[in-house]
Amino acid sequence: MIDISTSFVGLELQSPLIVGSSGLTRNLDKVKYFAKVGAGAVVCKSLFEEQIEAQGLEMLRQSDYPEAADYIATYVRSEELSRYLEHIEKARKELTIPVIASINCRLSSSWIEFASQIEQAGAHALEVNIMRLETDLFFDPKKNEDFYVQVVSELSKRLSIPIIVKLSRHHTAIPALVDKLRAAGASAVTLFNRAYQPDIDLDKEELISGDIFTHAGDFTDTMRFTGLVSGLIPQIEISASTGVYTWQELVKALLVGAQTAQMCTALYKQGAPAISDALMGMRMWMQKQGYERIDEFRARLNSTSIPEAGLFERMQFMKYFSRHVE
Numbered sequence: 001m002i003d004i005s006t007s008f009v010g011l012e013l014q015s016p017l018i019v020g021s022s023g024l025t026r027n028l029d030k031v032k033y034f035a036k037v038g039a040g041a042v043v044c045k046s047l048f049e050e051q052i053e054a055q056g057l058e059m060l061r062q063s064d065y066p067e068a069a070d071y072i073a074t075y076v077r078s079e080e081l082s083r084y085l086e087h088i089e090k091a092r093k094e095l096t097i098p099v100i101a102s103i104n105c106r107l108s109s110s111w112i113e114f115a116s117q118i119e120q121a122g123a124h125a126l127e128v129n130i131m132r133l134e135t136d137l138f139f140d141p142k143k144n145e146d147f148y149v150q151v152v153s154e155l156s157k158r159l160s161i162p163i164i165v166k167l168s169r170h171h172t173a174i175p176a177l178v179d180k181l182r183a184a185g186a187s188a189v190t191l192f193n194r195a196y197q198p199d200i201d202l203d204k205e206e207l208i209s210g211d212i213f214t215h216a217g218d219f220t221d222t223m224r225f226t227g228l229v230s231g232l233i234p235q236i237e238i239s240a241s242t243g244v245y246t247w248q249e250l251v252k253a254l255l256v257g258a259q260t261a262q263m264c265t266a267l268y269k270q271g272a273p274a275i276s277d278a279l280m281g282m283r284m285w286m287q288k289q290g291y292e293r294i295d296e297f298r299a300r301l302n303s304t305s306i307p308e309a310g311l312f313e314r315m316q317f318m319k320y321f322s323r324h325v326e
Contacts, residue, residue, distance in 0.1 A: 002283045003293045006040065008260045009125050009162035009187040009237060011098045013040030015279055016294060017250060020241055020262035021046050021102045021127065026087070028094055034267070035097045037276040040260060044091065046102040046129045047084045047114060081114065085121040092122035100164065104129040111151050116158055125162040128152065128186075131193055145177050149184045156185025164239065166190040169221050175232045188237035190262065191225050194218075213265040219243025223256055230257025231303030245274070247281025254294060257302035 006016045019025060019034050021043040031042050084101075091099045101123035105111045115126055130148055134141075148165070155163055165181050167174070169192045178189050197210030219242065226240045240253035241262040253261040266274035291297050299305060 001292065002286050004038075004279060004283060004286075006259065006294050008041065008098075008239065009164060011041065011124055011162075013098065013260065014038060015040040016254060016258075016260045017275055017278060018043060018100075018239060018260050018262045019267065019275075020264035021129070022264045022268070024264075024267055028087075028091055030272075031091070031095060033272050034275055035095060037272045038279045039097060039275050041098040041100055041124075042091070042095065043100045043102050043127050043262065044084075044087065044123075046104045046127075047081070047118075081117065085117055088118060088121040088123050092124075098124040100125045100127050102127040102129050102166070104131065112154060112158060115155050119159050119161050123161060125164055125187075126155070126159065127164045127166050127190060128155065129166045129193065131168055141172065145171070145180065148177065149180050152181050152184040152186050162187035164188040164190055166193045166241070168193045169225070169242075174225050175229050178229050178236060179233050182233060182236040186236065188239060188259070189229070190239040190241050191222055191229065192242045194242050213268065214243050217243065219245075219249050219252070223249075223252055226253060226258050227256035227302045230299055231305065247278040247285065250278050251282055251285055254298050255301045257299035259298075 004015050006013050008016075008018075015038045017038065017040055019031060019039045019042040023045060024030055025042050025044050031039075034042065088099060088101055099122070101118045101121075103111065103114045103118065103126065105114060111128070115128075118126060128151060130151065132144060132147070134144055152163060152165060163186050165186045165188075167177070167189055171177050174191075181189065194214055197212070199208050199210035200206070201208045222240050222242050222244075226238050229236070230238055237259040238257060239260045239262055240249075240258040241264075243249060244253065244261045244263050245266045250261050263274060263278070266278075270277075286292070286294075286297075289297070
């Protein structure tokens with residue numbers, strides 16, 4: 001009997017496949033169907049402080065009363081937070097799978113304010129979606145990592161639900177940062193966040209938005225750092241994200257040590273069948289390989305489980321490339 005159930009940050013999941021944060025997770029009817037076909041958990045669309053501030057500024061621009069700026073900002077903030085909390089409460093009541101909230105803030109005080117109310121609304125866990133791009137030429141890079149650690153440390157003092165930190169791949173020493181986040185109180189990390197992709201319209205010669213979707217090739221970095229981090233820091237759990245399209249990526253993520261994998265783009269393009277097909281493919285692979293439970297093969301190929309661990313660390317093609325062009 002093939003058992004694909006698992007656990008993640010103390011939550012029991014019917015499968016290791018999580019519906020990643022996106023506009024799709026605003027629709028509870030869709031998420032219910034994702035759960036019906038096997039999704040293990042759902043990460044709600046992130047609550048963005050920056051977006052809330054932008055909405056307030058737009059309302060102020062349309063207002064005839066500029067002196068009402070503070071009132072408008074407070075009103076918009078309160079309304080958006082209330083709607084998000086209502087969504088969490090409703091999701092918790094109507095879904096049969098764990099509900100993971102997600103927030104992205106600029107100010108330390110906002111992380112605490114939003115997170116505390118989200119916990120009260122019933123979220124099973126919180127994904128801290130941190131994405132910062134520093135352009136100050138005199139900025140100390142260490143301060144960026146210090147900010148991440150500070151946020152997690154403050155949240156861990158106030159929350160009883162698990163904290164999951166969603167990271168971008170653009171860090172100098174990802175394993176070192178993950179270990180600091182673990183020490184600060186994070187239960188897991190999501191590897192990785194996808195950054196906004198700019199592009200250029202050559203006819204108009206102007207910047208435009210690039211492709212919003214991930215591509216299958218994006219999974220290689222996810223697999224590399226999942227394998228490294230799971231081997232070097234076994235005390236923290238990992239949710240592999242970016243480039244998870246099929247059962248192959250799902251199984252590979254588990255083999256290199258992920259506890260779960262998050263799917264997003266495939267759901268936009270294929271809908272619920274992307275989940276059922278991935279889980280069916282994983283079951284068939286497990287049966288073929290003689291596995292009955294996920295724990296029997298999880299992390300079999302992470303950086304401490306294989307003799308060729310240097311393959312995870314190698315950044316240049318070297319002999320590998322030369323063999324393929326001879």
